[in-house]
Amino acid sequence: MRRRGWLQMLAGRALGGVVSRRELAAQERVEQAVRGMPSPRIQDIRVIATAPANSRLVVVKVVTDQPGLYGYGCATFTQRADLVVPAVERYLKPLLAGRPADRIDDTWQLCYNSSYWRNGPVLNNAISGVDQALWDIKGRQAGMPVYQLLGGKCREAADCYGHAGGAEIPQVIESAKRWTARGFRHVRVQIGVPGMSGYGAGGGAASVPKLHNDPVYEPAAYLRRALKLLEACRKELGEEIELLHDIHERVSPNQAVQFAKDVERFKLFFLEDPLSPEDLAYFRQIRAQCATPLAMGELFNSPHEWTPLIAERLIDYLRIHLSQAGGLTPCRKIAAFAEMFGVKTAWHGPGDVSPIGHAANIALDVACYNFGIQEYSPFNERLQEVFQGCPVMKDGYLYPNEAPGWGIEVDEKAAAKYPFGAGRGGPGGRNLNGGWGVIRRRDGTIIKQ
Numbered sequence: 001m002r003r004r005g006w007l008q009m010l011a012g013r014a015l016g017g018v019v020s021r022r023e024l025a026a027q028e029r030v031e032q033a034v035r036g037m038p039s040p041r042i043q044d045i046r047v048i049a050t051a052p053a054n055s056r057l058v059v060v061k062v063v064t065d066q067p068g069l070y071g072y073g074c075a076t077f078t079q080r081a082d083l084v085v086p087a088v089e090r091y092l093k094p095l096l097a098g099r100p101a102d103r104i105d106d107t108w109q110l111c112y113n114s115s116y117w118r119n120g121p122v123l124n125n126a127i128s129g130v131d132q133a134l135w136d137i138k139g140r141q142a143g144m145p146v147y148q149l150l151g152g153k154c155r156e157a158a159d160c161y162g163h164a165g166g167a168e169i170p171q172v173i174e175s176a177k178r179w180t181a182r183g184f185r186h187v188r189v190q191i192g193v194p195g196m197s198g199y200g201a202g203g204g205a206a207s208v209p210k211l212h213n214d215p216v217y218e219p220a221a222y223l224r225r226a227l228k229l230l231e232a233c234r235k236e237l238g239e240e241i242e243l244l245h246d247i248h249e250r251v252s253p254n255q256a257v258q259f260a261k262d263v264e265r266f267k268l269f270f271l272e273d274p275l276s277p278e279d280l281a282y283f284r285q286i287r288a289q290c291a292t293p294l295a296m297g298e299l300f301n302s303p304h305e306w307t308p309l310i311a312e313r314l315i316d317y318l319r320i321h322l323s324q325a326g327g328l329t330p331c332r333k334i335a336a337f338a339e340m341f342g343v344k345t346a347w348h349g350p351g352d353v354s355p356i357g358h359a360a361n362i363a364l365d366v367a368c369y370n371f372g373i374q375e376y377s378p379f380n381e382r383l384q385e386v387f388q389g390c391p392v393m394k395d396g397y398l399y400p401n402e403a404p405g406w407g408i409e410v411d412e413k414a415a416a417k418y419p420f421g422a423g424r425g426g427p428g429g430r431n432l433n434g435g436w437g438v439i440r441r442r443d444g445t446i447i448k449q
């Protein structure tokens, strides 16, 4: 109303010759640009919890006071999924109700600082749910996909890697060939260790003598197998294929240094998580001793973790899990910061990221100059039933949806058909409610997994 009055006033002045017709036309164009886009307010915030592909996914829906204007954000922390729900419903919802839905950074800062103690996975994921939903809302308002709001495309689609794994080398090679047959240029290869609980591949039925009844893992045995695997992959898959490998932080810092040196000759695309976040200082030693490209970051919560690694150029690829770091808002800043230091992005994209989270990954992938690679997890039929408009995979490239916002609609009725299950049963059938069980060395020492 106020704006219309202002235009009428200008028009009156134009008639009287005070304002030029040109000036008036310009003002009308401004008016046109904002017409239909008054500031929406946050009316409701809801949580959608669903497990269509077994992983527990948490999605936040932010509803505005404008009819039909809402958005979705990924808040998935699968091992502690139930804790994210009250963080959203009991803390963020009352904090944000009635506030403008179009102030994304301001809202992020408000949420982030409101708990004083911050940077934890539960709170960061809750914030991410709201943050990504606000980006979705802004895209829907603008009638544009989110990557357009970030400046538009730097590339047509995101080059991806798939996961190949197996108990024995020939199985891994077969699995890798299935990816290349689908057009993938990059494959992550993981091998099991007989009788052991490996990451990314099982170890078969063999049994290993041990002083306990839990799953067992020995870092040295795994490293010997992984080295042989990479050697065989290079030989049998050729030098064109880009190979990746994830250590998953399971070895000692010195073993990581040694392994990074050992695999240098296989020219990996990257070696992921050679160290745990607690051992980050050892990256300096790896860097000083070899040129194996390094990827790190899916466990990061806090700027204290990624800032020094980027600023000192200690890693090559950032593996941050968007929701774990607090959403799209902090991650687009991290990407820009990393660009200044020649560090590329490789956002975390496993099955325990919802399709909304994958859409957020791809928005950054196509819009950021320093994109490196995208991890790809296929969207099965049930996922596509719940999340309509999942990103499309073709020849190893993932394409962003061209519809406004994330371009994804969540079918809440379908989501309700796939409630959270009983969780991973640990040994002896213990119900861990979605959490991970323990893995021990032969002597009983717990390892980080």
Ligand code: GCO
Binding pocket: 078, 246, 248, 298, 349, 350, 351, 352, 375
């Ligand atoms: C990866 C990861 C995942 C994580 C999982 C944890 O590189 O894809 O390591 O597989 O283990 O997301 O829940």
Ligand code: MG
Binding pocket: 246, 248, 272, 273, 298
């Ligand atoms: Mg990983």
